[in-house]
Amino acid sequence: MSTSESASERAYAAIREGILNGTHAADTMLGEAGLAARLGVSRTPVRAALARLQDEGWITVYPKRGALVRGMSEKAVADLADARLILEGTGVQRATPRRRLAVADRLAADIDHQKQALADGDLRRFAELTVAFHRSFVEAGDNLVMLELHDRLADRQRFLLFAYGDTLLARSDAVIAEHEDLVARLRDNDGPGFVEVLRAHLGETYGYGLRRLCP
DSSP: OOHHHHHHHHHHHHHHHHHHTTSSOTTOEEOHHHHHHHHTSOHHHHHHHHHHHHHTTSEEEETTTEEEEOOOOHHHHHHHHHHHHHHHHHHHHHSOHHHHHHHHHHHHHHHHHHHHHHHTTOHHHHHHHHHHHHHHHHHTTTOHHHHHHHHHTHHHHHHHHHHTHHHHHHTHHHHHHHHHHHHHHHHTTOHHHHHHHHHHHHHHHHHTTGGGGOO
16 A cells, blocks of 8 residues: 555544544534644545545535535434344344344343443443444344445444434433343344334434434
């Protein structure tokens, strides 16, 4: 990898992370010069990074003005919830009883880590634990294409978790209870029940503070 490619990758990773964790909030205008100075690179790799982020839908570039960070519309949030319900629900329903039990055993321990992250107010750690927690439901179905699709949605999950940060921390007990209910349905080998609990959980997660994310 050349020096310019390396600088572009570093700029892309840093700006993208700033968007996902809320440092660069929706409707913020990012300037090439300011980003370049902050990241310690020239404008050229920053420009390449911004073009890539625009292709991915995170920003809109306005020549000579900068790049506007996009939010997620109400429809985009609802579409994400629908896609996750299909992928995670199908993964669990197609899993064997033995595999469901194995996933339940593993996730029960993971919930303890989630509790600690919320108690510490560590939203970054909680977001990563939550993304991995829900990924496990797709993994259970042993379908690599479905897992790939779910992974492509992971950054949108992170974006919303950070955007809903205050709300998540405020209702942390309810979030944990919903996660525990999902694990209980796995342990009971109740595929249809799992889907209904997941539907309600996603509705609660994406229903709170929805208007705050609309562009």
